[in-house]
Amino acid sequence: MTEKTSNYRETNIDELRHLVTGRALTGETMLLNMGPQHPSTHGVLRLLLELDGEIVLNCIPDIGFLHTGVEKNMESKTYQKAEVMTDRLDYLNNVGNNFVYCMAVEKLVDLDVPERAQAVRVILAELTRISSHLLWIGTSALDLAAMSVFMYAMREREMILDIMEMCSGQRMMTTYIRPGGLWRDVPAEFDGAVRNFVNIFPRRLDEYESMLTKNALFLERTVGIGPISQEDCIRYGITGPVLRASGRAFDLRKIRPYSGYEKYDFTVPTQTAGDVYARYLVRVQEMRESIKIIDQAINKLPGGPIRSSNRKFVPPPRSEIGVSMEALIHHFKLWTEGFPAPAESVYVTAESPRGEIGVFLEGDGGPKPWRIHYRTPSLLNLQVMPLITRNHFVADLVGIIGSLDVILGDSDR
Amino acid sequence: MDSRLQDVVNNLKARYSGVVREFRGEVTVLLEPEHLIPAFTCIKDEFGFDMLEAETAVDYWPQTSPRFHVVYQLYSMEKNIQLRIRVPLDGNAPTLPTIERIFPNANWHEREIWDMFGIRFDGHSDPRRLLMPADWQGHPLRKDYPLGYEEVQFDFNAEEIMVHKPRPEK
Numbered sequence: 001m002t003e004k005t006s007n008y009r010e011t012n013i014d015e016l017r018h019l020v021t022g023r024a025l026t027g028e029t030m031l032l033n034m035g036p037q038h039p040s041t042h043g044v045l046r047l048l049l050e051l052d053g054e055i056v057l058n059c060i061p062d063i064g065f066l067h068t069g070v071e072k073n074m075e076s077k078t079y080q081k082a083e084v085m086t087d088r089l090d091y092l093n094n095v096g097n098n099f100v101y102c103m104a105v106e107k108l109v110d111l112d113v114p115e116r117a118q119a120v121r122v123i124l125a126e127l128t129r130i131s132s133h134l135l136w137i138g139t140s141a142l143d144l145a146a147m148s149v150f151m152y153a154m155r156e157r158e159m160i161l162d163i164m165e166m167c168s169g170q171r172m173m174t175t176y177i178r179p180g181g182l183w184r185d186v187p188a189e190f191d192g193a194v195r196n197f198v199n200i201f202p203r204r205l206d207e208y209e210s211m212l213t214k215n216a217l218f219l220e221r222t223v224g225i226g227p228i229s230q231e232d233c234i235r236y237g238i239t240g241p242v243l244r245a246s247g248r249a250f251d252l253r254k255i256r257p258y259s260g261y262e263k264y265d266f267t268v269p270t271q272t273a274g275d276v277y278a279r280y281l282v283r284v285q286e287m288r289e290s291i292k293i294i295d296q297a298i299n300k301l302p303g304g305p306i307r308s309s310n311r312k313f314v315p316p317p318r319s320e321i322g323v324s325m326e327a328l329i330h331h332f333k334l335w336t337e338g339f340p341a342p343a344e345s346v347y348v349t350a351e352s353p354r355g356e357i358g359v360f361l362e363g364d365g366g367p368k369p370w371r372i373h374y375r376t377p378s379l380l381n382l383q384v385m386p387l388i389t390r391n392h393f394v395a396d397l398v399g400i401i402g403s404l405d406v407i408l409g410d411s412d413r
Numbered sequence: 414m415d416s417r418l419q420d421v422v423n424n425l426k427a428r429y430s431g432v433v434r435e436f437r438g439e440v441t442v443l444l445e446p447e448h449l450i451p452a453f454t455c456i457k458d459e460f461g462f463d464m465l466e467a468e469t470a471v472d473y474w475p476q477t478s479p480r481f482h483v484v485y486q487l488y489s490m491e492k493n494i495q496l497r498i499r500v501p502l503d504g505n506a507p508t509l510p511t512i513e514r515i516f517p518n519a520n521w522h523e524r525e526i527w528d529m530f531g532i533r534f535d536g537h538s539d540p541r542r543l544l545m546p547a548d549w550q551g552h553p554l555r556k557d558y559p560l561g562y563e564e565v566q567f568d569f570n571a572e573e574i575m576v577h578k579p580r581p582e583k
Binding site for chain 2: 015018019063064067069071072073076107108110234235236237248250255256344345346347349356358360362370371373375379380383412413
């Protein structure tokens with residue numbers, strides 16, 4: 001066989017010298033590659049581990065395998081068309097991504113959103129939060145060898161995806177929330193389906209809890225594993241369930257209420273331990289709070305329009321186009337040219353299932369965003385991996401990755 | 414403007430000759446690069462802005478002066494107020510001091526900005542690319558970087574593509 005020389009440049013140890021201990025260079029400790037095709041890394045996360053036997057001394061995350069250039073792509077599309085890219089970032093929080101993007105556009109161009117649209121947005125965002133947490137509870141328990149929860153969680157998640165499909169025609173990449181409101185009104189069956197879910201879900205949640213919360217094996221694998229202090233969370237910009245599990249009731253739905261969250265009565269669950277188990281408890285409790293919000297929102301769902309009537313930004317309904325010349329012109333201009341936004345910047349945040357998701361949006365006076373940046377919670381959660389995995393077993397690393405609820409599409413963009 | 418925010422803004426104006434802009438209730442202060450570190454130390458220690466919410470950059474190509482803005486979004490947990498700092502940078506290969514010692518999470522944000530915009534951060538502890546491969550040429554989020562035209566590499570055409578690919582400097 002002829003020897004084939006590789007054209008690809010490999011990362012060598014010299015470049016990582018500052019990230020590992022001196023013992024790695026003499027071969028006393030072992031450098032082990034984990035991922036990006038490892039089932040417990042929840043996607044394409046690669047970790048370079050420095051191990052002393054079974055103990056993790058250093059953990060160097062290597063991300064970017066799912067980098068798809070979403071920010072660059074969005075710059076070349078009009079504000080309406082760029083929205084479809086946002087579903088694909090954090091694919092478990094697709095509605096939340098649309099939501100925060102639309103809020104940023106609305107703030108930039110100063111667009112109003114009718115009450116009904118705001119309430120439907122809240123219902124869908126909370127359903128998405130539950131569906132994201134369900135996938136998390138299933139997969140992270142699966143990583144710790146609790147097989148059955150996964151099956152149950154997927155069953156309930158399917159109910160949520162059915163509601164999404166009912167509204168938008170898509171199970172996951174919905175793009176249902178649009179700047180100025182919604183794509184169209186919710187169908188007649190929506191009300192019944194959501195109420196059905198609200199009735200069923202709390203009991204199902206008790207089922208999951210009965211399988212995990214007091215399970216000796218689960219406790220053994222989670223209590224005291226991967227703790228992080230409140231101060232470290234704030235220093236590293238970590239928000240969401242991870243911060244709340246270490247004792248700070250920081251929730252953007254309470255702190256900077258948006259889309260009418262101030263009208264709903266719910267509490268922000270916290271724990272103090274900051275370990276994997278505390279994060280589990282916080283997320284389970286969050287699902288119960290989300291159900292409370294959905295219940296209030298569906299009972300008080302106001303009537304009225306689902307889109308802003310500002311024709312300079314929101315296309316007119318189909319029924320108007322046939323009879324009104326202005327409507328036809330607006331429709332044509334909005335779908336060919338798009339709408340212009342001022343050459344200013346805004347930063348808008350929302351609470352995603354993983355923490356604070358922020359959109360930095362800058363216009364240039366034209367119909368396309370000049371710069372859009374997603375501040376994603378997964379990126380910051382991953383950044384503390386070296387800190388919280390130190391001196392844990394390799395087996396516990398799996399539980400820690402699961403408890404941070406990292407979505408690589410979210411961190412790599 | 415919130416009176417507590419007004420206090421910070423007045424200080425930045427007086428001490429570091431910051432230029433203040435307000436848009437839809439969001440306050441932005443423009444600072445020159447040489448004031449960056451003292452101003453950030455002051456904002457964190459004296460005014461309690463303890464969290465760096467986001468850090469990113471904007472490219473204004475073909476404009477060259479300033480070509481870039483580095484944008485910092487700061488938040489005070491205690492007072493629940495937000496402040497945005499912008500630092501204009503001239504030229505095609507600018508450098509800026511790192512704020513990693515003040516806000517540790519700037520580490521990855523600055524790696525990403527280096528990766529995507531080619532802005533160097535002086536004194537950074539880990540100046541590698543974050544998202545793109547280590548041997549990547551160019552900085553994708555720059556406005557003069559084309560969108561697309563990267564051929565998808567498979568086993569059967571890998572060698573053919575590598576022939577045309579730019580090589581890293583040895």
